[in-house]
Amino acid sequence: MQGFNNVYRGKKVLVTGHTGFKGAWLSMWLNELGAQVIGYSIDEGSPEGNFKMASLIDKVVDIRGDIRDKKKLEEVFKKYEPEYVFHLAAQPLVRESYEKPIDTYEVNLMGTINILECIRASSNTKVGIFVTTDKCYENKEQLWGYKEIDSLGGYDPYSSSKAACEIAINSWRQSFMNPNEYREHQKAIASVRAGNVIGGGDWAKDRIIPDCIRAIENNEVINIRSPKALRPWQYVLEPLSGYLLLGQKLTEKPLDYSEAWNFGPNIDSVRNVWEIASEVIEQYGQGELKDISNTKHLHEANILNLDISKARFKLGWTPKLDINKAIELTVEWYKKYKANDVYKMCIEQITHYVNM
Numbered sequence: 001m002q003g004f005n006n007v008y009r010g011k012k013v014l015v016t017g018h019t020g021f022k023g024a025w026l027s028m029w030l031n032e033l034g035a036q037v038i039g040y041s042i043d044e045g046s047p048e049g050n051f052k053m054a055s056l057i058d059k060v061v062d063i064r065g066d067i068r069d070k071k072k073l074e075e076v077f078k079k080y081e082p083e084y085v086f087h088l089a090a091q092p093l094v095r096e097s098y099e100k101p102i103d104t105y106e107v108n109l110m111g112t113i114n115i116l117e118c119i120r121a122s123s124n125t126k127v128g129i130f131v132t133t134d135k136c137y138e139n140k141e142q143l144w145g146y147k148e149i150d151s152l153g154g155y156d157p158y159s160s161s162k163a164a165c166e167i168a169i170n171s172w173r174q175s176f177m178n179p180n181e182y183r184e185h186q187k188a189i190a191s192v193r194a195g196n197v198i199g200g201g202d203w204a205k206d207r208i209i210p211d212c213i214r215a216i217e218n219n220e221v222i223n224i225r226s227p228k229a230l231r232p233w234q235y236v237l238e239p240l241s242g243y244l245l246l247g248q249k250l251t252e253k254p255l256d257y258s259e260a261w262n263f264g265p266n267i268d269s270v271r272n273v274w275e276i277a278s279e280v281i282e283q284y285g286q287g288e289l290k291d292i293s294n295t296k297h298l299h300e301a302n303i304l305n306l307d308i309s310k311a312r313f314k315l316g317w318t319p320k321l322d323i324n325k326a327i328e329l330t331v332e333w334y335k336k337y338k339a340n341d342v343y344k345m346c347i348e349q350i351t352h353y354v355n356m
Helices: 021-032 070-080 094-099 101-121 157-175 179-185 208-217 237-252 273-284 309-315 323-336 342-354
Strands: 012-016 036-041 061-064 084-087 127-131 188-194 196-198 222-224 230-235 260-263 270-272 289-291
Touching: 012 021, 012 070, 021 036, 021 237, 021 342, 036 070, 070 101, 084 101, 084 237, 094 101, 094 157, 101 127, 101 157, 127 237, 157 188, 157 260, 188 237, 196 323, 208 222, 208 273, 222 273, 230 237, 230 273, 230 323, 237 260, 237 309, 237 342, 260 309, 270 273, 273 289, 273 323, 323 342
Parallel strands: 012 036, 012 084, 036 061, 084 127, 127 188, 188 260, 196 230, 222 289
Antiparallel strands: 230 270
């Protein structure tokens, strides 16, 4: 497979969180692009996730470690000398952040700072891309999308920890890896903010697609906590294509792209949770929804949208899939994963996406 001007072919690429939902998809794509993927993650992820089901352990360098363990991270950077770093490892769940706020901050903020410091100390690492979230913005429940220059914030510990990550990334960029001093340090770092990502292999709790699939497989009713909440839904390959394109641009013109980027869907893919769950049922061919919303639930944003004008015009990146196609590809994975070669199935989806 070719693409992204072949900048990843033959290169060592560190992916933190490679056993997770997005990390596994990214690792497969990089593997097909000819990169040597070094994965760093605290565990093996879900037993039915893509890391396990696609036997990625046989295709990447698989390292177990906590991103809070700076010493171990330093050993990994020293041993493998990665040229590119995609930092995805995180505590990614809003509801869990209420239960474990300190852990959420330690993992998300200090883990990010550890990676920043390792990149700064490494003479080999040239590009670092840090994955945060659309929830890093100060959410004012506005209808229009947030731009990269809008204020950061976060009501819950997860969202605010990711806003803190964004502040730290920008601080390290200005203080230690300033684009204006690129000739001295030879490093380019950027942060990326995606919408609500869906796709095959996601089994995280409190996410609408996994919740739907688990209920359908167990012949249970699908409980919907926030049926009217609007989100920018996108298929997993959409933001990943943006991350990979950004890595290419940072390689070719590091001074022009070392900043924050939004990678969200087109506006017509902003739908409420009930609509998404209903479409999953339609595509799967079975299932039943139940509204269990009440005023005592933990706070979650009602409206959230991203403005992707910057990525569209400066990077030349645009979403390829509408929400119906995104759900179709997602449901296809869940209907086939038990009886098919999962790695082959995922690569077929990547190839189909690239050729669109």
